[in-house]
Amino acid sequence: MAFTVRTRSSTSRARTGTLHLAHGEVQTPAFVPLATKGTVKTLEPRDVVALGYELILGNTFHLLLAPGPELVAEIGGLHEFMRWERPIITDSGGFQVFSMGHGGVADEIKGRRGRPGGDHGSGSILAIDEEGVRFRSYLDGGERFLSPEGSMSVQAALGSDIALVFDECTPFHVSREYTERSMERTHRWLERCLRWHADHGPAGQVVYGIVQGGVEHDLRLLSAACVASSASEGIAIGGSLGREKAQMHEVVDWTTAELERLAPDRPRHLLGIGDVDDLIVGVELGIDTFDCAIPTRLGRHGVALVPDPSTGWRADLAKGRWRTATEPIQEGCRCPACAGGFTRAYLHYLLRAGELTALRLVTLHNLWFIARLMEDLRAAVDAGRLSEVAAALRAGAAPGAVPADR
């Protein structure tokens, strides 16, 4: 891979660039939709392409449990299996394995409350040691084992363009001491992942290390230095990013500042963050790619992204207030739902009636919204007008309506 930086902002750490991956190029900063189980939920690959996305994220943990890497490899890899021709990043499974065992790390890391165990609370960790993690499958209750080498070999079978190293993902509530010991193990696992990949990794697949260290300033710097000094070609930021958005922004700030000093030319991925305001901050702090369930998950709950910061950029279309609303989700939006002429009243009705078409339409809108937001931010960086465009977007400008000299 090569990552080429095109423009560096003079007022922030933001930059635009291009990831040159085995299956094509990705313009950055970019949002990466989740294809957790080998499909962007409710959509076909052609839909995701039409929305403008160049990179999606598949989930090593889920694909390991079903259909299994052997079958995916037999059919020709994840690209061929799910019929997506553009680049794919796979996470390592670390986040999912540990989110089962650390009592709701998934929700805690994202600053959300929820049921313990995240999306798959029925699984559980049986043992963590230096070798790896033994856990129960949420599908069949059977024992499974995942190690740094195991994760890399699954990602090799999947044939992703970008593989993430296997890390221990610690939640907010653990002690500084646990966070530090866990980080050190993650660093040792990083080296094992890179060693396995150097010997066995598929040609063209690049590996991103992951910076851990919780909310501890010194640990984040230590971890950033460790990953920067490794042979990983890209750097992801993971683990606990704090209880609140302000703390998350601070942790990212510490980390990208250090990475800017130590590895300015390597691409940076922020794991699991995708709120509209967080994407804007993330770009300003020098993040190149983001993945997150939020736009698609909200879509399947009937919550549409809208250019209105007073509502957290959200409109819950299942609410009774939209029962007779004749406006589209967003005036002037050119997504398939809005340009298709569907009213909020119709979408509200379909959601209440349990019609799957509605989940698809709101998903299409949300991913369109985020794709245009990222386009605006890229254009703004290139035009040297990021502060202005970011301020407009924060004030509720519609993505796609505030282009910077496009």
Place this chain on the structure above:
Amino acid sequence: MAFTVRTRSSTSRARTGTLHLAHGEVQTPAFVPLATKGTVKTLEPRDVVALGYELILGNTFHLLLAPGPELVAEIGGLHEFMRWERPIITDSGGFQVFSMGHGGVADEIKGRRGRPGGDHGSGSILAIDEEGVRFRSYLDGGERFLSPEGSMSVQAALGSDIALVFDECTPFHVSREYTERSMERTHRWLERCLRWHADHGPAGQVVYGIVQGGVEHDLRLLSAACVASSASEGIAIGGSLGREKAQMHEVVDWTTAELERLAPDRPRHLLGIGDVDDLIVGVELGIDTFDCAIPTRLGRHGVALVPDPSTGWRADLAKGRWRTATEPIQEGCRCPACAGGFTRAYLHYLLRAGELTALRLVTLHNLWFIARLMEDLRAAVDAGRLSEVAAALRAGAAPGAVPADR
């Protein structure tokens, strides 16, 4: 409306023609996908257009209960509400109202076994009399009343191109005496529907009467004569069509033979029939349009239509035997699922994982399959080769692969 017949088969009652409706033309014989609650389940209108469909069917009963005809009318009618620009036929609600009260009429009429009450067993009839039917809403338990005039006024508010008259739909198990009394009431309701429509019906909306009479030969002829002598511009065949396919074909045969004699130029719709073999027989017997839940409902259960009569033209992709199958649903098929390159293994996996994308893909395939089947039958009639093409399709020829001089 005008219905123009283009070609009459010399070897059967089959014919090709064109329905000229308020929102456009429909080439017949045609299959009509269900948009029961104002959407073809899992699809957008643009998908249904791309599949080649010119006419869909909306459900008066369901749309009456939610969102209600007032809201639909306020937004500009069902076309505008659901953003479908081509013709729409609405059923009268009779079938749904009576399927709640007659102990599983829905399944019985279709020769299927199932839970009593059909899809909405929680509703129930409170009283049937000459005026209409009082029943409980399956949504909120509230009392509702539907009469011939009420049904027509709902269909007027929906603004469909074709409205069906309100009929009592009797199941197979009732006595000949009940069937006869019920048919006579349906005939009186036919006149009330036509009178209401003459006074209040929207311009451009045409009305189809419905032939009842169960499986009684003389009653079917009597009912056909009654509807043929009425002012209805098209004729639907409804009610119990028997316990088995052979009996259903016989009942349709009696009815279309009589209609061919009495009203040869009026279009004929067969209600609720859509198996592959039944569509072929139906065309041979002179049916012009068919509606049925089968292709879309099977799709949402992961059952794909395939050119294999030995399986009833069905492949259940959720079955374990497809876990590693690298072939598409149907070799050579150009539907979005098959041409998209998705394997049976992938679809099987998605179905097991509960991914909505799979329901959409199989629905797209099934509706594509049926659209091509109807195209083949139309081309065959026009080319004077229906017997030959019907025989090939019955033997397992792939629709779209046996064109008659196209």
